[in-house]
Amino acid sequence: MKIKKILSVLLAAIMMLSVVLTGCGxxxxxxxxxxxxxxxxxxxxxxxxxxxxIDQLEALAEEYKAxxxxxxxxxxxxxDDYLQQLKIKLGNNQGPTVFSLVPGAESEELKNYxxxxxxxxxxxxxxxxxxxxxxxxxxxxPYTMEGFGVVYNKSLIDASKITxxxxxxxxxxxxxxxxxxxxxxxxxxxxxxGHILNTPFALQANPLDYINKLVxxxxxxxxxxxxxxxAELMVxxxxxxxxxxxxxxxxxxxxxxxxxxxxxxxxxxxxGMFKDYDVNFEMGMMPLPISxxxxxxAAVPACWYVNSQATAEEIKAxxxxxxxxxxxxxxxxxxxxxxxxxxxxxxxxxxxxxxLSASVSEYAAAGKTIGWPNSYWPAGIVxxxxxxxxxxxxxxxxxxxxxxxxxTNAFVEAGKAK
Amino acid sequence: xxxxxxxxxxxxFVSPLIFVFTTVVIIPFIIGIGYSFISWDGMPLNEKTFxxxxxxxRLFVDKRFMTSAGxxxxxxxFAVLLINVLGLFFALLVTSKLKAxxxxxxxxxxxxxxxxxxxxxxxxxxxxxxFKSIGELTGWTKVFFSWLLDPQYALAAMIVVTTWxxxxxxxxxxxxxxxxxxxxxxxxxxxxxxxxxxxxxxxKFPLIMPSxxxxxxxxxxxxxxxxxxxxSLTGGGPNxxxxxxxxxxxxxxxxxxxxxxxxxxxxxxxxxxxxITLIQVSITKKREVEM
Numbered sequence: 182m183k184i185k186k187i188l189s190v191l192l193a194a195i196m197m198l199s200v201v202l203t204g205c206g207x208x209x210x211x212x213x214x215x216x217x218x219x220x221x222x223x224x225x226x227x228x229x230x231x232x233x234x235i236d237q238l239e240a241l242a243e244e245y246k247a248x249x250x251x252x253x254x255x256x257x258x259x260x261d262d263y264l265q266q267l268k269i270k271l272g273n274n275q276g277p278t279v280f281s282l283v284p285g286a287e288s289e290e291l292k293n294y295x296x297x298x299x300x301x302x303x304x305x306x307x308x309x310x311x312x313x314x315x316x317x318x319x320x321x322x323p324y325t326m327e328g329f330g331v332v333y334n335k336s337l338i339d340a341s342k343i344t345x346x347x348x349x350x351x352x353x354x355x356x357x358x359x360x361x362x363x364x365x366x367x368x369x370x371x372x373x374x375g376h377i378l379n380t381p382f383a384l385q386a387n388p389l390d391y392i393n394k395l396v397x398x399x400x401x402x403x404x405x406x407x408x409x410x411x412a413e414l415m416v417x418x419x420x421x422x423x424x425x426x427x428x429x430x431x432x433x434x435x436x437x438x439x440x441x442x443x444x445x446x447x448x449x450x451x452x453g454m455f456k457d458y459d460v461n462f463e464m465g466m467m468p469l470p471i472s473x474x475x476x477x478x479a480a481v482p483a484c485w486y487v488n489s490q491a492t493a494e495e496i497k498a499x500x501x502x503x504x505x506x507x508x509x510x511x512x513x514x515x516x517x518x519x520x521x522x523x524x525x526x527x528x529x530x531x532x533x534x535x536x537l538s539a540s541v542s543e544y545a546a547a548g549k550t551i552g553w554p555n556s557y558w559p560a561g562i563v564x565x566x567x568x569x570x571x572x573x574x575x576x577x578x579x580x581x582x583x584x585x586x587x588x589t590n591a592f593v594e595a596g597k598a599k
Numbered sequence: 600x601x602x603x604x605x606x607x608x609x610x611x612f613v614s615p616l617i618f619v620f621t622t623v624v625i626i627p628f629i630i631g632i633g634y635s636f637i638s639w640d641g642m643p644l645n646e647k648t649f650x651x652x653x654x655x656x657r658l659f660v661d662k663r664f665m666t667s668a669g670x671x672x673x674x675x676x677f678a679v680l681l682i683n684v685l686g687l688f689f690a691l692l693v694t695s696k697l698k699a700x701x702x703x704x705x706x707x708x709x710x711x712x713x714x715x716x717x718x719x720x721x722x723x724x725x726x727x728x729x730f731k732s733i734g735e736l737t738g739w740t741k742v743f744f745s746w747l748l749d750p751q752y753a754l755a756a757m758i759v760v761t762t763w764x765x766x767x768x769x770x771x772x773x774x775x776x777x778x779x780x781x782x783x784x785x786x787x788x789x790x791x792x793x794x795x796x797x798x799x800x801x802x803k804f805p806l807i808m809p810s811x812x813x814x815x816x817x818x819x820x821x822x823x824x825x826x827x828x829x830x831s832l833t834g835g836g837p838n839x840x841x842x843x844x845x846x847x848x849x850x851x852x853x854x855x856x857x858x859x860x861x862x863x864x865x866x867x868x869x870x871x872x873x874x875i876t877l878i879q880v881s882i883t884k885k886r887e888v889e890m
Contacts, residue, residue, distance in 0.1 A: 293644035
């Protein structure tokens with residue numbers, strides 16, 4: 182009898198414990214209180230998606246601690262699963278204080294977790310349309326400006342001759358005849374389809390409206406002239422260049438740096454990849470010339486956000502950190518020299534830029550940029566829906582029309598999933 | 600008194616396990632069933648809507664989910680057969696009078712010690728770069744080309760890699776069964792004039808039936824749930840031709856943020872795997888012989 186009692190007590194204890202343990206996750210803290218009496222926390226956590234700047238960011242954290250006494254812990258990421266990790270951490274109330282997102286569908290999805298940053302001192306100095314605003318409140322501080330287009334070898338290609346789809350296709354054929362690879366994409370989802378498909382969207386009169394109609398099935402890519410030219414260009418790419426599915430980012434940039442490829446579809450971020458090579462030619466960036474496009478796709482790749490679910494003290498500390506980063510001498514030095522960011526705040530002037538960033542900067546200064554409507558595509562569409570279509574396109578004899586039809590269906594499917 | 604003390608010991612050792620099992624398996628599972636009836640993107644502050652059985656109804660007309668189920672079945676059939684045939688063959692090989700049997704045993708088991716993710720990346724290199732180079736060097740481009748770009752060959756590549764990983768492990772289970780076999784019965788069979796094949800099918804196989812039960816169960820459930828190799832080797836491509844069920848669920852939940860719908864898929868997936876493995880176990884159990 183006794184044993185039974187003990188057993189049942191044990192069992193009850195186990196159940197109690199498990200209830201307590203599962204309950205723990207739900208313990209809510211009082212959050213969101215703001216006021217002058219709030220003191221900044223002594224420690225904040227930063228989690229962000231740009232893998233290239235993690236080491237520099239850690240060095241910056243050291244300096245920040247030396248200057249202000251506030252500890253900044255930087256969480257690492259491999260880049261690929263950043264958003265998933267972030268969502269899991271935010272969902273468990275173990276989120277970082279300061280984090281990054283791509284402004285657009287991502288920040289829209291997580292808007293409940295974003296603090297209003299309108300009271301940060303330099304908000305008014307941010308270049309026009311660069312800050313992420315939701316419900317007309319500034320919630321995201323832009324990192325930098327990035328642009329992508331056709332990165333080309335100036336000794337192999339004369340950019341002034343490539344002004345439309347036909348001349349681009351002619352270039353591909355000429356290069357093939359000369360034994361070089363005219364143009365290269367690579368197998369990674371955005372480098373394969375995500376970026377290049379952005380251009381025909383951006384060329385629409387109202388890109389966001391077009392996306393909504395496309396998802397709703399009201400318009401079709403196969404009926405839109407810009408997309409038709411895009412598909413025509415892609416067919417020419419398939420016929421005249423390496424199969425991008427066999428090329429990864431390393432080989433794509435390596436072949437370009439060694440002169441085996443005359444051009445690649447990349448952005449100014451890829452310049453770092455050329456450091457390991459003795460590049461003996463000048464490079465530049467030109468627009469993807471479908472429908473006579475003469476603009477580079479340039480926008481803010483990511484913004485800083487402050488977690489609205491952190492304690493008031495942490496939120497204050499997070500804002501202080503961003504303030505320091507964009508206004509103090511040390512912070513500005515890091516942004517421009519160590520991170521290599523193109524300034525987005527009018528009080529900053531970047532002295533030296535690599536050739537690709539300089540191209541982007543020039544196009545931006547001349548007003549010749551198109552945006553990144555691809556950040557408003559249904560979330561997750563590139564990896565789950567568009568990559569398979571592109572893979573099929575590059576491994577079969579799919580025609581231009583079939584390709585566009587499959588892409589259109591992908592948008593409808595991805596939109597339906599919501 | 601002794602009985603009571605035994606029970607106390609029993610409780611002492613079992614209760615931590617029950618506790619862990621309840622907290623990390625049973626409770627999340629029950630919560631998961633709850634989630635499968637709502638439409639939600641996984642963020643606690645965002646809206647959850649109760650949709651009843653909509654998620655379940657939807658998944659039966661979800662073409663992509665159904666195709667991935669088809670791939671999984673196809674993959675499982677071939678992989679289970681291949682793994683068990685090879686595992687058994689290896690086991691017979693290393694329990695024979697082969698000189699290098701210990702070295703062979705170690706080498707065959709080695710792939711299992713490498714994690715599936717890393718294994719996938721290694722083989723990805725082999726199937727794309729190495730195969731292509733071999734093809735270019737030898738001219739046998741019909742066999743040696745980038746396998747991962749062809750839908751059928753990519754599925755075959757999955758089977759090859761999984762077999763390479765699992766066969767050594769299954770071999771160990773078969774070795775166990777073979778070594779537990781009483782020599783005298785086999786000898787008696789030989790005296791009675793049984794040949795090699797007769798000994799193998801009439802005496803050895805019935806005697807190692809318990810090993811078949813375990814091996815088939817492990818390979819069946821593992822192949823159905825395959826994810827790591829899938830993720831790193833093919834990523835589901837080309838054109839979703841190798842997207843297995845686990846990967847489809849992963850994409851639904853983590854890439855498309857459909858937690859409720861993905862959870863409903865996971866529940867159906869669980870039921871399917873449970874039914875299939877239970878059927879298998881009950882069939883093979885019946886065929887085990889008592890000594």
